[in-house]
Amino acid sequence: MRTLAQVMIPGKGFLLPVVAMGVAFNSGAFAATATGTQTLSVNIGAAGKLAVVQPTLNLIHAGSIFASFTGTVTVQYEVRTTASTGNAVVTVNAASEFSPANGPRVAGGDLTFTCTGATIGSACTGSQIVSTSSQTSVVTVGSGVCTGSNCAGAAPNSVTVNMNLVDSPVFKTGAYSTHLTFSISSI
Amino acid sequence: MNLTRASGRLAMASVLLAGLGAISAFGQPFSANGTTTIAVTVAPEASIAITTVGNTSLTTPGGGLFVDYTGTTTFLYKIRTDKAAGVGHITLQITADFDGTGGPSVTTPPTTGDTLKYSCVVASGTACTGPVTAATSVPTNVATFGTDAHSIKAGDAGSVNWVLTNDPVYKTGSYNATATFTISNT
Numbered sequence: 001m002r003t004l005a006q007v008m009i010p011g012k013g014f015l016l017p018v019v020a021m022g023v024a025f026n027s028g029a030f031a032a033t034a035t036g037t038q039t040l041s042v043n044i045g046a047a048g049k050l051a052v053v054q055p056t057l058n059l060i061h062a063g064s065i066f067a068s069f070t071g072t073v074t075v076q077y078e079v080r081t082t083a084s085t086g087n088a089v090v091t092v093n094a095a096s097e098f099s100p101a102n103g104p105r106v107a108g109g110d111l112t113f114t115c116t117g118a119t120i121g122s123a124c125t126g127s128q129i130v131s132t133s134s135q136t137s138v139v140t141v142g143s144g145v146c147t148g149s150n151c152a153g154a155a156p157n158s159v160t161v162n163m164n165l166v167d168s169p170v171f172k173t174g175a176y177s178t179h180l181t182f183s184i185s186s187i
Numbered sequence: 188m189n190l191t192r193a194s195g196r197l198a199m200a201s202v203l204l205a206g207l208g209a210i211s212a213f214g215q216p217f218s219a220n221g222t223t224t225i226a227v228t229v230a231p232e233a234s235i236a237i238t239t240v241g242n243t244s245l246t247t248p249g250g251g252l253f254v255d256y257t258g259t260t261t262f263l264y265k266i267r268t269d270k271a272a273g274v275g276h277i278t279l280q281i282t283a284d285f286d287g288t289g290g291p292s293v294t295t296p297p298t299t300g301d302t303l304k305y306s307c308v309v310a311s312g313t314a315c316t317g318p319v320t321a322a323t324s325v326p327t328n329v330a331t332f333g334t335d336a337h338s339i340k341a342g343d344a345g346s347v348n349w350v351l352t353n354d355p356v357y358k359t360g361s362y363n364a365t366a367t368f369t370i371s372n373t
Binding site for chain 1 (some may be wrong): 227337
């Protein structure tokens with residue numbers, strides 16, 4: 001049985017089998033797809049930032065005569081430390097002596113603080129003396145720490161700094177002030 | 188939908204949210220450093236503490252009969268008077284006369300002229316000009332302080348030296364009175 005189409009060749013008297021070949025053409029059938037890949041890499045480094053909630057703290061005198069002046073500062077901080085080997089620290093120092101003179105003195109050890117309630121890391125232990133010449137630790141943070149969703153602690157984290165100023169009879173009466181600078185560093 | 192305009196709005200919203208995240212809940216910007224001003228007002232103050240342990244015993248010194256009784260009360264005081272126009276005082280008052288009967292009395296001595304007197308010593312300020320006759324009805328001076336007066340941080344030392352008439356009319360026995368020291372200042 002012939003399955004092929006036959007074409008009568010004029011004058012020849014025989015059929016020339018012709019294979020009908022149909023090639024289906026489709027618009028776009030000749031478009032080739034290719035893919036390429038690119039690796040995106042980012043190095044997430046250690047970082048830290050903080051904010052002091054109270055721009056001014058008025059120390060008040062309460063209780064017995066010549067009892068110390070006290071007040072509380074809240075420091076908020078966000079921190080990321082290197083896994084396994086990193087750490088961070090929040091520190092404080094006095095930018096200058098109390099002004100005017102003849103009152104309390106930072107250099108005399110009159111201004112101290114304790115730390116409580118660090119939501120991540122370890123708050124300072126015991127009474128710490130504020131210095132104008134060196135940084136004093138407030139909070140230390142360990143390795144592999146982050147701030148935010150799926151991170152330990154709060155967002156932002158915070159620590160309470162309880163300020164204490166000696167009330168010495170030696171101070172002349174009047175108003176005095178100094179400035180504290182809190183800093184954060186992270187590796 | 189205009190895809191260009193929509194994507195622009197989305198980008199702006201992202202920037203706004205990022206900006207809000209950089210400010211603490213109390214409006215202080217986050218940075219590597221933060222500052223606060225520590226302020227304090229130092230006002231006039233004064234305090235006093237008796238440092239004599241137990242009672243002040245008035246005794247007769249060795250030698251001589253019916254020699255007046257003597258004794259010393261010591262105290263520590265802290266004082267800071269105003270640097271512009273302050274003054275301070277330490278006073279004492281016999282707030283409870285000698286108890287019992289037949290013995291000494293500040294208010295009604297058995298013999299006119301029987302007295303309880305004292306002289307004063309203070310490390311700062313001006314001590315009383317003694318001897319001063321103690322009284323039950325009014326406070327009497329121990330020391331005065333002027334403007335911008337300061338004791339040392341630990342307190343300055345003071346003392347009152349008592350003299351009680353040794354009147355033979357007193358009946359034998361033990362008698363106690365209370366002396367109250369007061370410090371005040373502005």
